Amino acid sequence: MNMNETRIRRLIGPEPRSYWDDLEFSGRNEWNDRILSQLVFAQELSKVNGLKYDEVIAKALDYIEERIAEDGAIVKQTALEAEQMLESLTEDAKSYDVIAVAHAHIDMNWMWGWDETVSVTIDTFRTMLNLMEEYPEFTFSQSQASIYRIVEQYAPEMLQEIKRRVKEGRWEITASHWVEADKNMPSGESLARHILYTKRYLSALFDIDPGSLNLDFEPDTFGHSLQVPEILASGGVKYYYHCRGSEGEPLTRWEGPSGKSVIVFRELTWYNDFVRPVFTSYVPDICRKTGLKTYLYVYGVGDHGGGPTRRDLNRLRAMQEWPICPRIRFGGYADYFKEAERIADRLPVVKGELNAVFTGCYTSQSRIKNANRVSEATLNEAELFSSVAAAAHGAVYPSATFEEAWRGVLFNQFHDILPGSGVIDTREHALGLFQNTMAIAGTNRKLALERIAADIDTSSIDIGSTAANTAQGAGVGYGTRDFRITQVERGQGSTRIVHVFNSSLEAREEIVEIVLWDWKSPIKAIVVKTAAGEPVESQIIDSGRHWYWSHDYLRLLARVQVPACGYATLTVSEGDGYSSQIVIGDPRVDRDESYVLENAYLRAAFDPKDATVISLIDKRTGEELIDPQRPAGLFRLIQEDPSKGMAAWWVGRFMEINSLHERIILKKTQAGDLRQTLSYELKFGKFGTSSLKVAVSLDACGTSLDYQIECDWQESGSRETSIPQLQFHFPHSYASTSYKYDVPFGTIMREAREIELPGNSFIQALRDGDGSKPSLFIVTSNKYGFRGADQSMSVSLIRGSFDPDPYPELGSHHRIKLSVCLADAAVSNRDIIAQAYRLCHPLNVLSGTKRAGSRPVESGYVELLEGTVAVSAIKAPEGVSGASWIIRLYETEGRQTSAALKLFKGAVRAYAVDVNENLIPGDSSVSLSGDRLTVKVGAYSIAAVRVDF
Template structure:
C-alpha cells in the first residue's frame, strides 16, 4: 500500500500543472479583455499564438506556459500599469438572523481570525466599518480589542467606520444621521486617535437605498468617499435616474455637496463574488471609468468570517503573474485617495436619490419602526430640555442615542431580522425611553420650580401639594415621562413647546381625585382667562378616580412654555366653534366635513373661504381602510408580493362624542370647540379589529386621527401576506409631483405606478388649488398610483420572523387641507409639530418669581427650521442646528433668551470649528445658509 506521504509527493506535479494551467488560462482571458480596452491591433495575433502554444502542449506544462508568457510579454508590460487593490473585509450583520450574543460571538471570531492571519501574512491588510463592532469588542473582549488598536496604529487594520452601524439611509432622521457621525467620530478619536480626516469613507455596501440628502449630511461630517452596492433597481424595483448605475460617479446633494461613490463592481462577500479571474471585472472598471486602479473587496461576510488563507495565498500568487495587472494589498482609503488625486472631471454626476431596494422594508416590523421614530423624538426633546434648564445629561443622552442608532442597522430598522432581533431592539428602545423620560421629567420640574403658580389659587392653603402620588407613573409606558399630579383645588401645568415657533395645539391631561365636575373644568392662563376644556372620559385607576380632559393651549412660545391651571370655573375665552349637523356633517371655521359611517373616513371636504372642494361624493372616502393580501414571492420581509388583493374594511360601529342630543331625537344641537368621531371596524375574514378616533376642532383645517389596531394575522406561503393600508384618493390628479420628507430635506416624486416609496413625517399632495398633507407619527411606506395616495400601516411578513405583527398597535396620523401652495419648510414644521406634541408637566402650587411663560429659542426665518438645540459634547456652550428647506440662499435669524452666551461660531457635525460668518449680540443670532443646506452653531459665554 502506498503511504499518504508518497501519494502527496506523487500528486505534486499534477497540482503544479493545474496551478500553471489556471494561471495561463486567467492570463489569456485577461489579455483578450485587455486588448479590447487598449485597442492595440498587434495583440490579437500574440494572444492567438500564445493560445496555440498552450493548447498544443505535449511536453512540460511549465515550459509551454513560459513560452506563451514570453509571447504575451508586451501585453504584460502594459498590464502592469494597471493595479488591483485588494482590501480584506468581513461583513458583519448586527442581529440579523441571530441574537445579540451571537452577534458578539461572530464579531469576536471574525476579528480573532483576522488577527491570526495578520501574524502569518505580514502584507495582509483589513478594513472594518461600524463603530458598534469595536465598542462590543472593547466591552466583551478587551484583550482582543487591545490587539486591534495595535494593528490600527500600524496601518494594517483600516477603520472605515463613520457611522455607528451600516444603517438604513431612508428611514433615519437627519438628526439621527448627524449623531451617527458625531458619536462615531468621538469614539474613533478616543479609542484609536483617528481624526475625521483619517476616516473620509462611508462604508455602506448592503444598505437598502439612499436618500437624496445623504451627500449634504456626509460633507458636513468630513466624508468625501462612499462605498455602496445596492443603489436602486434591485429585485425588479423601479429606479430613480440612470440605470444601471455608473461604476464610479459623483453623488451630489441638493445643496451641491458631493461625495465620490464607488458602486461595488461584483459583490462585497467573496462567496458570491468574482471567481478565479479577478482581473476581468477590473478591466470592465478600467474601461468604464478610464482609470487604472480598481478596488477588489474580498472576504467572507454577513455572518462574519473575513479573509481566508486560500484567498490570501491566491492573491499573493496572482501578484507574481507576468501577464496580469499589478496586484497589491491595500486599504480602501488608499484606493480612493489615489483615484481622487487624478482628474475626475469626466465622471458622471448623479443628483437624486439612489432608490429603490427592498421596498417591503418600509413597513415590515412596525413595532421597530415606531420605536425608531419615538426614540428619535424623545432624544431630541430630552436634550433640548436639558440644555435650556442647564442640566448636564451628556452621558445619559449619548447612551440613549446610541441605542436608537444601533437599531438603525440595515437589517434591524427595515425589519428583516428574526424574533430575537425585534426583542433586543425593543429592549434598547425601552431603555432610551427610560433615560429620556427621566431627563424630561427632571427638566419639567426645573421649569416649574421657580414659577409663581400661587396666583392660580389666591388665598388657598395648598402650597407644596405637588407630587402627592395620585396617578403615579401614568403615561410612562413608552416614553418614561410620567404625568402624575398631586391634589388640590387647582392643578397647575407647565405646557412645553419643543418646536422653535409658537404653537396652538391640543393638550390632554388626566386629573386624579379632583372631585371636579367635568362640565365646569377650565384651563386658566396667567392672565386669569378661563379656556374651555373638552371632556374625554372618566374612570378609576389603582384606587384613584380620574377624569381626562382636552384643552387648546394657545400661542405657547417657541421652544418655551406657558403655564395653565386646571380648575373649576366659568369659561371667559371664546374659541373657534365646530357645529355638528345631521348626516355626520361638521362645520368648522375652515369649512365642511362629512364622515362616511359605513366605509369610514371622510366622504366630503369643502374649504369655506376659498371654495375649494377636496372631495365630493359617496363613491370614495378619504382615509378609508383596506385589507391587503400580497402574493408571496420569497424574502417576504424585504420584498412586496408580486400582486396585491385588496378588500375594503367597513364600519361596524359609529358614534360622535361631544354631541348634545335634542330631547332624545337623532338630531344633534348646539355647538362645541371639538368633537370626536369614533368608528369601529371589523377586518373582513379575520379576527382583527380597528378602532378609529377622529378629532375635529376649529383651530386648524385638519382632522387628527388615532387608530388602535388589534392585529391577529400571520402570513404564510399558502395564504400570502395580509396587511392594512389607508387610502387617500384624489381622482383626476394623476402624475402630480408628491413631496415626501427625507433626512434634512424632501424629495418630489411623481406617480410611482404602485411602487412603494419611503417617506418620513409628511407626504404632501399639491392640487389644482391648495393641497393635502398627510402627517404621521410612525409610518414610512407610501404608494402613489393613479391619483391615489396610500399609507401602508401593517404587513405580516413571515420570514425570517414568522409572526412579527401579532399584537395591539396604536398609530396617529392627520389629514390637513390647504387653500394655498405650501412650502417644504411649512410642511416640515407641520410634521415636526405632529411628532413633538406639546408636553404638559404637572407643577405644584407655590410662590415664585419666574415668568409663567417664556421662549428660549425662536427661528424668525420662514424657510429655516431648528432641528436641534443641545448642550455641546465638550460641555462648552450649546449647539444649534438650522436647516434650510425651501431651496433658497438665506440668512437664518434666531432669537435666543438670555443666558445662552455672548459669542457664536460655526461648527461641523463633530462640533469642531469651521470658517464662516455668524453674528450674535447675546440675543439675536444671524448666520447665512446655502439653499437646501444646514449649519451648526456653537453659542458660548
C-alpha cells in the first residue's frame, strides 16, 4: 500500500475486511462518499497506468485534509473542488464502460420449502416490475426456467407484465438450464435435457428466438465438470458465468477435450450485493486482466431473492454524474458477452475440470442422490422402450408426460438440492418430486414392455393345467421398492412364460431372478427352458416360499442370453425329478464351512472371523489383487472433525477410523451353480443401534463381487462431537498414483488425493507403468463421492452431517448396490461405462401369457456394432408423433470413430441434430444403408442423430 492509499484509508476510517473491500460510508454525508469513492477509483486507475496520476491525487488529498482540519468534515464545496483538481483523470476514467446488470439470485428450496420459493419469486418479481415503472432506464436479468414456470403456474397475470418487459428489451432472460444446476453429479444426458427443455419452454412462452438463450448462468454452482463446454456448445450455449471452481483469470475461453469451447466470465467480486460506490475500484485492474475496457458489474440482493433496491438505482444514477468514474449504464449479460466476443481469439484458454468445491456435497443427503440416479436410469429405460414400442409396435409415445418427469429430475439437480446442502423441507419436497417422477417413468416403462410383449408370438407354448390356479394377478406392486418393474403374475398354468428385456445396446448374458407366484406343485425340480425348448441353467434361492398380500412366491435364478436392446423368452415348468438344489430334512454330517466365492474368473476368500476379503485372485493370471496385510471389502465408521463447520458442504478431517468388522454375525452362505453368496450382519454406533446387512455374491458368468447392502442408520453428528461417515474401503495390491472416474459424457483421470472427488458411478485404480495387467474398479448404484489414494479405493456411503439439516439420514432404510470389478488390461473406457450401465440397469423380467403375435420369441431392436462410443439415450423427438428416434451418443476413448448401429428395420432417413434436436446444416457425419446406421463422432465429442422410419 503506497502513501496515497494509506492516506485514503485513513480518511475512510474503520478497517473493512480488506483494502477497499465493503467500503460503506455509513453515517457520513453523500459528499464524503462521493469524493472518497472517486479517490479510490483514481488511485486504482493510476496503478494500472504506471502511477501516472499519483501526484495529482496527492495534491487533492492535501486539499481535502486541509479542509477537514478547518471544517471538521468533507462538505460539498470541498468535494467539488477536489473533483476539479482531479479533472485530468476524467478522460481516462470515462474510457471505461460499466454495464450494471441487476439480478436476484433465487435459490430453489435452499433453507426453506417449495411454498416459500414460490413466494420469494413472486414477491421479488413484483418489486422488479414496480421499479421498472419508476425507473425507465432500469433493466433486469433473471435465470432459471423453473422460475418462469412458477410465475406461469401461480401468477399468470404477472407473466403478462414480464412478457411486455421482455419485448421492450428491459427484462433479460438468462436461462439456458431448468435450474442453476450442479455440474458434477447429473449424468451427461441430464445436462443435455436442461438445455433441450429450457430452450423449448422459454422460447415458446416468451415468443423469443431459442438461439438468444445462449448463457449458462451458474454463479453459485459447486464446481464444473470436464465436459461442460462440449455439452453447452452442442446445445447452442456460448457463454458461461460462474463464481466458484477456479482461481484463474476473470475472462477466459474454456475448452473441452473435443476442442469445443465457451467464453467464461468468472465473477471476482461475488454475485450477491447491493451497490457500493467503491465497486469502481475493481474496474481498472479487472479490465486490464480481461483486455476489455468494459466491466461487468452484477448487483442485487439474493439467495432469498429480493434483487436491487431504490437505493441501488439511485446510487447508480448519481454515479453516472461523477466526473472521476467510469461510464455506467444499465444493461444485460448479452451486452457484456458481445464485447467479449470481439477478443475471443485472444482470450487465455482454460482446459480441464474446474473443481473441486464443497466436497461434502458429493455425499450429503444420500436419499436425494439415490433419487437422482434412479430417476435418470428409469427414465432412460422408459424412453428407450417407449420409443421401440412406438416405432415397431404402433404405440403412442408419451412425450409430454416424460417432459413432466424430467422437469422434476432437473429441478432436484439445483446446486443446493442434489448436493444435499438444504434443510428438511428441501429433502421432503425433493423426495416428493422423486415419487412423481418414478410414477411416470416406472409406469411408462412397464406399459411399453407390455405393449412389446403383446406382439410376441407365444401361441406354440403349452402352459399346462390352469384349473384352480390363483397366480393370475398375484404380486401387484412387488418390485417397486427396488425400483424395478412390478413382478405381477400374468400366467395361469403349470408352465409360466417369462420375457426378459435388455436395455443395453449390446447382447447380455447374465443371471436374472424370476419370481414364481402361487407355485402349488410339489417340490420337484423346476425346469427353465428357452421358448425353443432348450434347457437353461437355473437355481432356486431361499429354499422356500414367502408370503406377500394373500399370495406366496418363491425365487429362482436363470442364466439367460438377451439380444441387444431386445428381449428373450423363457418358460418355467415342472421337471420329472427332485431338485438337487433343495436340502430336505436335517443334515447328515457336519462339514467344514467354506468362506470362498469362486468361479472360472475370480477366487475371493473371506476371513471367517470378520468377513473381510483376505484374498482376491484373478484366476486367468494367478495374480493376487489385494495385499493380505490390508483386508479389503471393509466397512468403516469414520468420525470427521466438525470444526470446519458447514457439515453438509465440507468433509472434515478424519479424526477416527474404526472397522465395523469386529463382531460379525455370518448369517448364511448360499452355494449354487449360478450364484454363490456370503451374507453377514453387524451392529455399530455409539449405542449399537445402527445395523448393516451385507450380501456378497459372485455369479458364474461374472467378474465382479457384488455387494447388496442394507443399512439402518441411527447415527447423527453435532457441532460439539463429530460427523459420522459410513465408508466402503477396498485396498489393492498394485501401485496406483492415478484413478479414473466417470463424469457427465466422459471419463477423467485424477491424481491420487486424500479428498472426496465426484464420479457419476465408478472409480478405477489404474496401474502405475504397466498397462498389460488387469485392474480393479468399483461401480455404485447410487453414490457419487469417491476417494482414490494410498493404494485403495473408497466410497462414502452415508454421512451424518448436521448443518443445515440436523438429521439428513435418519428415518429411512438405506439400500445400496456396489460391485468390485476386474477389468482386463485391454478393457476400454466404453467397456467400463457399459458395465456400470448394467449395474444400474438390470435386465427387466416380465410375466408373459400364451397368445398369437407378429414378433418372434427372441428379438433385438438396435445394436451397437462398432465404435468407441456409449449411447446415452434413445427417445422420440420432441413434438413428433410419428415413428422417429433421437439417438444420442458420446465418444469415450479420445479418438475419432465411426459408430455403426444395426436397426430393427430399414429407416427412411437419418441426419445429425444438435442437443436441441435441430438439423445441423451441412453435416455429413451420418450415413444410412438399409438397417445399418453409421455416425462419425469426433474425439471426446457428443453426437445426436434423428432416425425416421
